[in-house]
Amino acid sequence: MYGRAVISWVGLCLLLLLPACTPRAARPVVAPGGPEDLASQFLDAWARNDVAAQRKGLLDAPPDFDAQHARWRQDLGVVASRFEQPSLESDDGVTAVVRFRGVHTLRGLGDWEVESRLRFERRNSRWGLRWTPEVLHPAARPGDRFGRTRSWGPRGALLDADGDPLTVPGEVIRIGVMPGRVKDRAAVASVLQAQLGVDPSRVLSALNAASAQPEQFVAFIDVRPERYQQVRAVLAPVPGIFFRKKAARLSPAEGFAAHTLGRVGDATAEALQLLGPLYQAGDVVGLSGLERAQERALAGRPSGEVRLSHRSGDSEVLHRFDGEPGRDVRTTLRMDVQAAAEAALMDVTWPAALVAVDTSTGEVLAVASRPLGEALHRALTGRYPPGSTFKIVTAEALLASGLKPDSRADCPVEVTAGRKRFRNFESEVLGTTTLRRVFALSCNTAFIQLEAKLDRRALEDAARRFGFGVGYDVGLPSPGATFPEPRDDAEHAAAAMGQGRVLATPLHMATVAAAADSGVWHAPRLLADAPPGPEARLSPGTPKALRELMRAVVTEGTAKSAASLSGLMGKTGTAEFGTAVPPQTHAWFVGVRGGIGFAVFVEGGGVGGRVAVPLAARFLQALDAPDAIALPPGRL
Structure with missing residues (x-):
C-alpha cells in the first residue's frame, strides 16, 4: 500500500507538471493579405515615411491624407518613427481591429510613445484599412490639430576652483551690415578689418551672397560693450554697418580664458549633427571650449508637451517631457x-x-x-x-x-x-x-x-x-x-x-x-x-x-x-x-x-x-x- 501510494503520488505530480513541460503554442501564422499582414505593411511604410505606400492599402482614403500626415510630422517635429509588431485584437470576418505601439522621435524633445488601433473592413473578400485621425492618436478626431511646446531651463555656469562663476549672463553687440545700404564695399571690408580683424574676403563674399536680400542683416562679429564703445565712433559713420544687441554668456573680461571656456551661440548645422535629436535649429549651444565639451551637463534637458487642439477650441495634453535644468561645471582654474x-x-x-x-x-x-x-x-x-x-x-x-x-x-x-x-x-x-x-x-x-x-x-x-x-x-x-x-x-x-x-x-x-x-x-x-x-x-x-x-x-x-x-x-x-x-x-x-x-x-x-x-x-x-x-x- 505504501509503495503504491508513493507511485500514485509521483504519477499525479507528473500529470500536473505535464502541461508546463509541453512546448508553448506557436504564434499563429499571419495570413498574407490579412489584417495583421496589412497592418505590418502600413506601419513599415509609415516608418519609412512612404506616404504613397501607406495610401495604397486604404479604403476611401481621405483626399487630404498626404497633407494630414505631412502636417502631423511638421507640427510635432517628427524625425523618425518605429513600431513594434502589431497584434490582432478582434476579427469577426467582416471587421478587424489591430493594436499597435509606435515610438515617434520628436526633434528637440525625445521619444513619444503612442498606442493606438488600425481598423480594417473586408470588401469583396479583400481587407482594407479605414483610416481616421485615431491612427495618429486615440484621442484625435477629424479637424483636430497636433502641436507642441518646448523650452530650456537655465543653463549651468562654468565655475572656477573656488566655485565662483567664470561665465555670467550679459550682453554683446553684434556688428554686421545691411547689404542694400552699403555704398562702398571695399570701405566696409577695410574698416571691419582694421578695427575688429574681420577677414575682408569674408565680408565681400557675404555681401555677394546676400545681394538677393538687401535688407537682411548679415552679422560678422560679436563684441563686448566696452569694445563696442571703442570702435563705434569709427564704424557708425560708414554706410551699411549696423549694430544689434544680443544676450550672451560673458567671461569676467574680454579674452579671459577664451579658448578654454569657449563660447555659446546659435547651433550650427555641424553642432546639431553632433549633439543629436534633443537639439534643433535656433537652440543656443556651446560652440567651442568647455561650453561645447560640457554642453549636455550645462544645458540640461528641454521640457515640453505634445498637445491636441480640438475643433471645439478645447485642447488637451497628450504627453509631457520632463526637462532638467543645466548643472554647473566646476573647473580647476584659479x-x-x-x-x-x-x-x-x-x-x-x-x-x-x-x-x-x-x-x-x-x-x-x-x-x-x-x-x-x-x-x-x-x-x-x-x-x-x-x-x-x-x-x-x-x-x-x-x-x-x-x-x-x-x-x-x-x-x-x-x-x-x-x-x-x-x-x-x-x-x-x-x-x-x-x-x-x-x-x-x-x-x-x-x-x-x-x-x-x-x-x-x-x-x-x-x-x-x-x-x-x-x-x-x-x-x-x-x-x-x-x-x-x-x-x-x-x-x-x-x-x-x-x-x-x-x-x-x-x-x-x-x-x-x-x-x-x-x-x-x-x-x-x-x-x-x-x-x-x-x-x-x-x-x-x-x-x-x-x-x-x-x-x-x-x-x-x-x-x-x-x-x-x-x-x-x-x-x-x-x-x-x-x-x-x-x-x-x-x-x-x-x-x-x-x-x-x-x-x-x-x-x-x-x-x-x-x-x-x-x-x-x-x-x-x-x-x-x-x-x-x-x-x-x-x-x-
Whole structure:
C-alpha cells in the first residue's frame, strides 16, 4: 500500500507538471493579405515615411491624407518613427481591429510613445484599412490639430576652483551690415578689418551672397560693450554697418580664458549633427571650449508637451517631457592665476601660450592661448619640439644613472653622432665643467655626450616617467607628448636636447616642470570632479638634484634676467623647426615656484631666455601683485 501510494503520488505530480513541460503554442501564422499582414505593411511604410505606400492599402482614403500626415510630422517635429509588431485584437470576418505601439522621435524633445488601433473592413473578400485621425492618436478626431511646446531651463555656469562663476549672463553687440545700404564695399571690408580683424574676403563674399536680400542683416562679429564703445565712433559713420544687441554668456573680461571656456551661440548645422535629436535649429549651444565639451551637463534637458487642439477650441495634453535644468561645471582654474596669465600675454603679437598647473595634483590653474581671434588652442593642442626644456628629462635620466650636479661634463662647440654634426646655440663653448653648469647654460654637446653613455632605453624610460607617450583626458582635446624610440645614434642625440621627433604641448611641458619639483608626474586635468589621471614617480633621489639644476638656470644661467624672482626654478628652450637656414626657433621657458608649475611658449618667437623668460617674469609679478586677484578692465 505504501509503495503504491508513493507511485500514485509521483504519477499525479507528473500529470500536473505535464502541461508546463509541453512546448508553448506557436504564434499563429499571419495570413498574407490579412489584417495583421496589412497592418505590418502600413506601419513599415509609415516608418519609412512612404506616404504613397501607406495610401495604397486604404479604403476611401481621405483626399487630404498626404497633407494630414505631412502636417502631423511638421507640427510635432517628427524625425523618425518605429513600431513594434502589431497584434490582432478582434476579427469577426467582416471587421478587424489591430493594436499597435509606435515610438515617434520628436526633434528637440525625445521619444513619444503612442498606442493606438488600425481598423480594417473586408470588401469583396479583400481587407482594407479605414483610416481616421485615431491612427495618429486615440484621442484625435477629424479637424483636430497636433502641436507642441518646448523650452530650456537655465543653463549651468562654468565655475572656477573656488566655485565662483567664470561665465555670467550679459550682453554683446553684434556688428554686421545691411547689404542694400552699403555704398562702398571695399570701405566696409577695410574698416571691419582694421578695427575688429574681420577677414575682408569674408565680408565681400557675404555681401555677394546676400545681394538677393538687401535688407537682411548679415552679422560678422560679436563684441563686448566696452569694445563696442571703442570702435563705434569709427564704424557708425560708414554706410551699411549696423549694430544689434544680443544676450550672451560673458567671461569676467574680454579674452579671459577664451579658448578654454569657449563660447555659446546659435547651433550650427555641424553642432546639431553632433549633439543629436534633443537639439534643433535656433537652440543656443556651446560652440567651442568647455561650453561645447560640457554642453549636455550645462544645458540640461528641454521640457515640453505634445498637445491636441480640438475643433471645439478645447485642447488637451497628450504627453509631457520632463526637462532638467543645466548643472554647473566646476573647473580647476584659479581666477588669480588665470588673470596673471592673461596679463603676461596681454600685448603679445606672436602666437603664444601660457599654462600653469598645481605641482601636487596636475590640476590646471590657468591656460591662455594667443592670438584670441584664432581657433587653435595652442596651449592644449599645439605640439612642438620642446627644445632644451626637455633637458629636464635627460638630466633625470643622467641623475638616475648616478651622476650628481657636480659631476664632470665637457662642452665643446661641436660633436658628431651617427654621422651627423651637432653644434651649440651661437657656437658656445664651456670646456670641461659640471653638469650643473651645462644645464644652467644649456649646452647641447654636453648632453649629447652624456646621454650616449646611458643604456639605450634610459632616456625613453625617463620620458615615460614624465608622461611622454601616456594618454590622458584633460577635459578638452589635448594630444599630450610623444617620444618615439630613436632609430639611430643621430636621433638619440637629437632627442637628448628635445629635438628630432620629440613633441609636446605647452600644457604637457608645464607638467614636466611640476614633476621635477614634486617628484611625481601627474596627468593634467581641467575639471574639478574628474578622477585623477595617470601618474608616475621619478627615480629616487632625482627631484632634489633637479631642483638644484633648475635653480641654477635662474641664478647663473640662461634665465638670469629673472633672478630677482625669489624661489624661481626653470629651464629655457630654443627649439629649432622648419628647413630655413639658419633654422627658425620657438621660444620656451618652463618653471616652478610656490607649488605652481608653468610653461611659456612663443611660436617662432626666437630665443627662450630672451623672449619667454620675460613673459614668465611678467606672469609671476602679476601673480605676486597685491591686487593679484583683480581682473583686467571689463569685469562685469
